[in-house]
Amino acid sequence: MSTLSSIPTRHQSRFSGLTGLGIIILCSIVAYFMFPDNLALLTRIVAIALLVLSLDLVTGYCGIATLGHAALFGAGAYGAGIASAHFGIHDPILMTLIGATGGAIAGLFSGFIILRAHGLAQLVLSIAVVHLFHEAANKLSSWTGGSDGLGGIMPSPLLGMFEFDLWGRTVYVYAIVLLVVVFALLKLITRSPFGMLCRGVKEDEIRISSMGASVQKAQLQMYVISGFVAGIGGSLNAISTQVVGLDSLSFTMSAESLVMLVLGGAGSLYGALIGTVSFMWFEDVVSAANPFHWLTMVGALLIAVVLFAPRGLYGTAVQFISSRKGRS
16 A cells, blocks of 8 residues: 555656756746846856755755855866866866866865864864865966966867857857756755665764764765766856856855855755845846945845745745645
C-alpha cells in the first residue's frame, strides 16, 4: 500500500520540476522580447543567480554559515578568463567547463577550511577565505591583471556558428541554457538521498552523526558541487563581459548574494532565483530613478521583507497559498 501511495508523489514531484523549468524558459523568452536593449543586464542576473543557487546549496540545504562565496564565483571567472587570455582557449563551452572546474577546486579548498569551525568562527573563516582569494588575485597581476582587470577574453562563436554580438543575444541564450541545465541537475541532487542527508544535517547534525553518516564529508561534497555551480556563473560573467575584475572576488558580492538568498527564501531553488531577480531588477530601476538615495530604498525593501515575510518572498507565498488551501 505504501508503495502505491508513493507513486503519485513521484509523478507530482516530476511534474512540479518540469513545470518549474517551463516557467523559467517562458519567463526568459518573455524577457528577451520585452527588454531587447537590456540583455546584458539579464545575462548578468543569470550569472549572479547561479552564484545564489550555489550559496543556497551550502546555506539553505546544509546550514553552513558563509560570507565568502564570491571566492568560488571569482575562481570560475578567472579560470575562464585566464584560459582565454593566456592559453588561447576561446571556445565558450570549454571556457565554461574550465571555470566550473576552477570553482569546484576553490569550493574544495574553501570547504576544507571553513568546515573546521562552527557558528561565528565559521563565518569569520569564510570572510578570511574570500579576502585571501582577493589578495591572491591582486598580487598575481601578471596572470589576473590585478586592479586593472583581466582583458583579452575573446570567446569564439558558440558551436562554431553563433557569434557573440554586441547586443548580447547569443550570450543571453547561452546563459538561459546553462541556467535550465544547472537548475534541472540541482533539482535531482536536492531530491536525491544525498540531498535529503544534507537537509538532515542542517536540521540535526548530532542525530545524523549518531546514525553513522559522515556529516563533514557530506558538507564538503556539497561545497564542491556548490563551487562547480558558482564557477559556471563566474565563467558566464567572464564570457559575457569579456573582462574579469577584482570585484568578482569581493566581500560585497558575497554579502549581496546572501541578501538575495534571504530575500527569496533560503532552502529553495525557486527562492534563490526569485530573490536574485527581485533584488537586481529593483536595484537597477531604483538606482536609475534616484542615483543618490537608491541604497536607502533598497534597505527599506529588505527591512520590510525581513519583518513581514521572514521566510522570504517565495517561502511566504507558498505558506500563504497553503493556508488558503487548508481553509478551503
